[in-house]
Amino acid sequence: MTDTLDTATAPAGNPALTAPEGARGPADVVTPELAARLTRDVVGSGTTANHTPFTGDKLADLPESTPEDVATAFERARTAQKAWAATPARRRAAVLLRFHDLVLARQDEVLDLIQLETGKARLHAHEEVQAVASAARHYGRKAPAYLRPKGRIGAVPVLTKVSELRHPRGVVGQIAPWNYPFELSVGDALPAFAAGNAVVMKPDTETALTALWARERLIEAGLPAELWQVVLGEGPVIGPAVVQHADYVSFTGSTRTGREVAQGAAARLVSCSLELGGKNAMLVLADADLEKAAAGAVRGCFSSAGQLCISIERLYVHESVADAFLERFAALTRAMRLGSALAYGADMGSLVSRRQFDNVNRHVEEAVEKGAKVLAGGRARPDIGPLFYEPTILDGVDTSMTVCAEETFGPVVSVYRFGDEDEAIERANDTAYGLNASVWTRNGSRGRAVAARLRTGTVNVNESYAAAYGSVQAPMGGMGSSGIGRRHGSEGILKFTEAQTVAQQRLLPLAPSFGMDDEKYAAFMSISLRALKALRLR
CATH class of the missing domain: 3.40.309.10 (Aldehyde Dehydrogenase; Chain A, domain 2)
Structure with missing residues (x-):
């Protein structure tokens, strides 16, 4: 080890800030009552704990889930999702707008949790608040338009009426990382909910309280509680179980683990989005x-x-x-x-x-x-x-x-x-x-x-x-080894949907009619195709 890494011999480095006398500490923020309230709906039969990197001290005891618990969480979410999918998109989006206001009004609570669980500076924790509020506002305003049925030009204009519909995928399995536990948990779940899905999320255990606080606020804003299920446990144990049951997988984490998630999803012919290294x-x-x-x-x-x-x-x-x-x-x-x-x-x-x-x-x-x-x-x-x-x-x-x-x-x-x-x-x-x-x-x-x-x-x-x-x-x-799929904008919500084309043919079939034989029909269609190009129809 060189002396550049030796705190005993190195010259004075970055200044250290000390907390003012009487400042809040972990025990003031994460009380047993808060931990019990946030974790009461976690599907888990074991016990684990999380810690603050500031000191290494334990913050709270948490439920620990098994693969069987994950299956139970998906069953509950799948039942709740049916009614949620039938809820008009504007009513779903309104939940996000109410959540936006709650986050900004009570931001000090989540800032404390983010800092205690990640160790980051408060201004950097506030970046998560900004990102979540922005996503909630955007999808709260734009989700109905993104999801609205779209008219498309049919095979034969006027005679073929086509609509593109968007249906929720069902239950999204989300695996969220530890580094941005607010933004990369609820921030990514918001468009999934707006699109009519349920979510089973596995946040990192060490930053679970932040994600659970977000869940509590979203329920306060009007989200049905059963719609967002949380499971906790070791990634190699719980992660594959989430992938095994999900209708779509959203993962943020390392490239190595992302490849494993993609392989698991591909084996089931389930789509996924991955933001990696x-x-x-x-x-x-x-x-x-x-x-x-x-x-x-x-x-x-x-x-x-x-x-x-x-x-x-x-x-x-x-x-x-x-x-x-x-x-x-x-x-x-x-x-x-x-x-x-x-x-x-x-x-x-x-x-x-x-x-x-x-x-x-x-x-x-x-x-x-x-x-x-x-x-x-x-x-x-x-x-x-x-x-x-x-x-x-x-x-x-x-x-x-x-x-x-x-x-x-x-x-x-x-x-x-x-x-x-x-x-x-x-x-x-x-x-x-x-x-x-x-x-x-x-x-x-x-x-x-x-x-x-x-x-x-x-x-x-x-x-x-x-x-x-x-x-x-x-x-x-990302491109390359940084992942597949996108968050934000239209792509950030449409990935949580299945596209369906509904085409209604009117008056004439797309087949020989009016006494045409096959050869005359083929010639007629060839003339029609040339005409459509000349008319610059797309």
Whole structure:
């Protein structure tokens, strides 16, 4: 271990924020009464627990489900879904609008839970509130239009009347991750409910209270309680059971597990959507505003301690501005305040688990041993909490280092210099992943042209990730090993439906009639097809 990782010998690093005297703690937030109330409907016959990464202390005892419990949850959800599917789309959507208001009115409750369960700073927890409220508003307003029957041009205009209908799939099996337990649980479930489905969700056990708080608020807003079932347990045990019973599978998590989920769904001929890993790149072009780009890099690399699928892990900077940019970026990174208080003020919180901490530590240690230079951070901070790690900038990273290509999923970014834009685009695209990217330039049209050449599901120009993700009318998702399917917009709700075409033929059949033989009918239809093309009908 190098001294860059040794808290005893390293120079003073990021400032630590201490909680004010009398501040709320875990026991003040997660009372036995709250835990009992939130978990009373969880289908489970065993017992497990979750913990806060701030200290490692237990937060609550939780029910633990078995595969048999999962089957029971699907039975309950399937019964409730029939009546919900028959409910008019506008009434379903109205539940989301009431939920929107409840979330904003009682946001402090869920912010406390998000912080305690994930260890993230409060401002980063608020990003989840923003995302959930935006999704609730969007689908609360737009779901009826997305789901409305659509008239289509028939085989023979006027004579063939065609409607495209949308039916709910049934019961959606949702497997949600730990890193964004509010947004990636209820935020993804909202369009499924709006489309008329039920949901059986397996949130991560360590962040289950946040998802269960969301469920309680959605029920308060008018969602039938049986419609949203929650099961808890180890992923390798409960996850396959969810896939086994679902009519559609929604999964957010690692690429490795995503492949297993896809295989399980494919074996049953069940569709799925997968948002998986990323090794996202940020390009700082020669004409970028360096002050704004440096601040954007801090947001892009270190929000939620880098435990964000769309965060930046590779930073490509034009060689003409690299030194000036890195001076600004490193100074801002070193000034970031680390803390665990349930209040605003900290710039970054904790990693969520020992596994994540060890992965970050391993990537940085190996890179330093092979010659990388630490420009900022590069060490643990046990003086703040057991899983705190300073935001870290690595220079001189090469392909021999694991951090170069493998997803770190922590507060670590590697810096690379480039000479021209074609080189930067080629290097940014040189990855199996394709989730998010960021381009910084003073020339908007130039930035959009570069963005169009990047092989990622979203690209932000002069922002890191929030602009694209927050634009909820537009689809968001990954290419390549970053997944399949999209959330947000029309694709984010229509994926939870089955399309049905209803075609009514009127007056004349699509067959020989009026005494035509087969040859005359074929000639007539050929003339008709040419006419339809000439009339520019589609």
